[in-house]
Amino acid sequence: MNNRIITISREFGSGGRTIGKMAAEKLGIPYYDKDLVKKVAVETGFDESYIEKQGEDAPSKSIFGYAFAARGMNGAMNGMSADDFLWVIQRNVILDLAEKGPCVIVGRCADYILKERTDCLNVFVHAAAETRAERIVRLYGETEKSPAKRLEEKDKKREVYYKYYTGQVWGMAKNYAISLDSGKLGLDQCVELITGLTNLRPEDVKR
């Protein structure tokens, strides 16, 4: 297929991860998300839960972050912050995965990391705040924080992380081949649209 790699960036609670999983299943290709994080964890010696927590959060310069870094890296960081080092490792893993074969990669700025490739379909999934609030409560349950607050915090973190590592504004349509409102279109329809674009031949893009 022409678009061998599908990257999915998504707003928290938009169902982007589920869409990615469904698309990978439908196409019979690997899906990377937490697996990717695990792979990173193995390669770096980072504590897995720390990576998972920090993976898409804004770079923290907290003592906590540095403590893990100092413990895990054995001086390999060359003066980089734990977050920056993690970024470099993740970037290499993503470049390797894309080289290896067709796959779906959710999150981790994979769209930006793979921007030089011509066989990559970058997708952004978003939805109205109310739709996402309803979804996170249904999937992850209630917490002390209101759903609106949880969305706001997560969105802000992803925005800052994306800006920090890519220099671009999070959520701009121009960074993606296709952006979809999963609330308006439905998850199944999003999967249909995405998987339908993996077989584009050059003659389909002639004008």
Add this chain to the structure above:
Amino acid sequence: MNNRIITISREFGSGGRTIGKMAAEKLGIPYYDKDLVKKVAVETGFDESYIEKQGEDAPSKSIFGYAFAARGMNGAMNGMSADDFLWVIQRNVILDLAEKGPCVIVGRCADYILKERTDCLNVFVHAAAETRAERIVRLYGETEKSPAKRLEEKDKKREVYYKYYTGQVWGMAKNYAISLDSGKLGLDQCVELITGLTNLRPEDVKR
């Protein structure tokens, strides 16, 4: 059909207008763009070429603008600027058109104006600057200004206009049900994707 109204916002040179025309033709529904401007012109007495020029440009407070306004409006503006008055007229025309029946409306912040409707599919069409530069030279010819400069100026004007009248950032994916990179996907494919979404039934959007 569920999404009776299709609004298309587009970057200059992205082929969004052509996509809108093709979609309307395929669906057998009216297409509004310059026709809309003409309708506005008739209703306001504005000079048509002035409206066409100002339609999507940033609000100008030039004497030129006021001169036309003063000539055309016969005191109907109640202290509004020519641009603001034009906005109100255009808004009413768009609301009327949407009420009247299925149609495709290109530009004029129709996505924002019709945001309360649930039968409206808002589309954003964009493309890489190089793709658009190549396209505007092919379609509109060379001018004294470089294609890059022409794109920059048009993009800036649309951005400012959109911000001024909607309070939103131009080009954010979240303002549209679907955003498409016409350079990456091709115009025909964009038409396919858009027209394929007009027949969504409620049960297609169940999750």
